[in-house]
Amino acid sequence: MDGLRIDNPGPRSTVQDLGRRGYQHKGLSPGGAADLNSYRWANQLLDNDANEACLEITFGGFIATATAPLLLALTGADCEASVNDRPLRPWGCFFMASGDRLHLRRPATGLLSYLAVAGGWQTRQFCGSRSAVAREGLTGLGFLSKGEMLPIAEPVSENTLPAYLDRTVPKHLIPDMDSDAPFRVMPGPEQALFSHIDLTRFIHGQYCIGQQSDRMGYRLEGPPLNSPGGITSRAVCCGTVQVPGDGNPMVLLNDRQTIGGFPVLGVLPALECSRLAQKRPGQRLSFRWADIADCQSERLLFERLHHQMLWSAR
């Protein structure tokens, strides 16, 4: 089935859904959309299932041509997107006729944009997911390349379009990517092994996102902490703040290795990982402690909002 031809994928664009669940014990990284919030809204705009595959476009610079009529939605970092040079409203639905050209510029703020299609991109599914973890080198699950064709499930019918084309995410629900609010972090299993001085440094210090930061993890540079030393290796979850020997904390994200051996100071909840994944190397951030029960409540509110979301008919 035709769909979208990639003319310029930009750096590190991939296909992502909610990730590969149930295979971490085989050593497979779960992957999945790094900004869950923007990803969920892209599917929500099109009434897609929550797990439909979207394109995760890193730092814009993306050009693609429709080879069939497409109903699409674009969320995440605002890349001043346009179709045939006609600007699109951010965080909304739009239509592309066969031959139309989509262009994303470099975002002024944020890093990741999500491009969803009605019915989801029908790229290769492996172990229940279409998510690409480029490092693993699995067939058809790498970075998008120039000339690649992304198939769709079925062409959009013209009479369904009017219900969608006015849709945009309400302004108050679009995250502020410039927000410098401290990142909430739940205490990790080895928190008690860090000295009071180091815990104070961590929570009152400012960290700078290092250059070697990607979907695997974000390296932070700032007040170094005295790592209490290696632990017996065990599974590491998304948002794990681990402290290796050099004392610079590292936050593990979706493409992390499934097992780690550094002491875990804390864990960022999923929606804070989403916020972090939109930050760029060189940006500054800080942390504050959060309670697991509060983080779960907030996640439930997020899930409920998406579950109960109804778009007003026009």
Place this chain on the structure above:
Amino acid sequence: MAASSGPSIGPLSEDAVLITFGNTIDPDLSAVIRAWCDAIPGVLAGMLTDLVPSYTSITVYYDPVKADFRQVIHRLRSVPEHITTGPRHNAGREVELPVWYHPAVGPDLEPLARACDLTVEQVIERHTAGRYQVYALGFSPGFGFMGLVDESIAQPRLERPRVKVPAGSVGIANRQTAVYPAASPGGWRVIGRCPTRLFSEDDLALLSAGDTVRFRAIDRDTFRALGGDDAPFEEGHT
């Protein structure tokens, strides 16, 4: 040790709970961890999303929409009642992995022997004499963390990890040993190469946590006959 008094169970993240059975690697824990892993899917039916055993712990991933951490922990405390205890009921499989131990494909074989004050033959002898538990899979798809290597051939990771370690490379890191399923960066000391596929997209990982592995020394011809790629090791560091 801690297994008799029960493991500690606590929240790890909004969608994960950590079960810790102790702090030190103990081969006897393997069967306990395996028994828990067999029982947990029944106890957390409908909410479990992933289950990752390691040396002394199990990480349980669940759907936070279906249950909160208190409910999950409460259910996990009932796991011992659901464990069917039989002698070695939860023992894993036995796997034999052939290895061509040679400097051409194991650049650290000779330096490691020198550092351990042993001959190359003695290193091979001691590495093949071991019966290794697979404690965890991680690092990359199909990569099994195995131990414990005889203390006389235990050597720490390289100070500077290599940019590329070829697929099949057999490494030692302290008292752990492993085979790299695919070419990847790596810091383990490489002493040989294994022709067996440890990960494929059809069958996924050959090894599972709880399995037992023995290494068998083979020569170059056997290595090639078994489908091994004998391209010599090319050095490159990060």
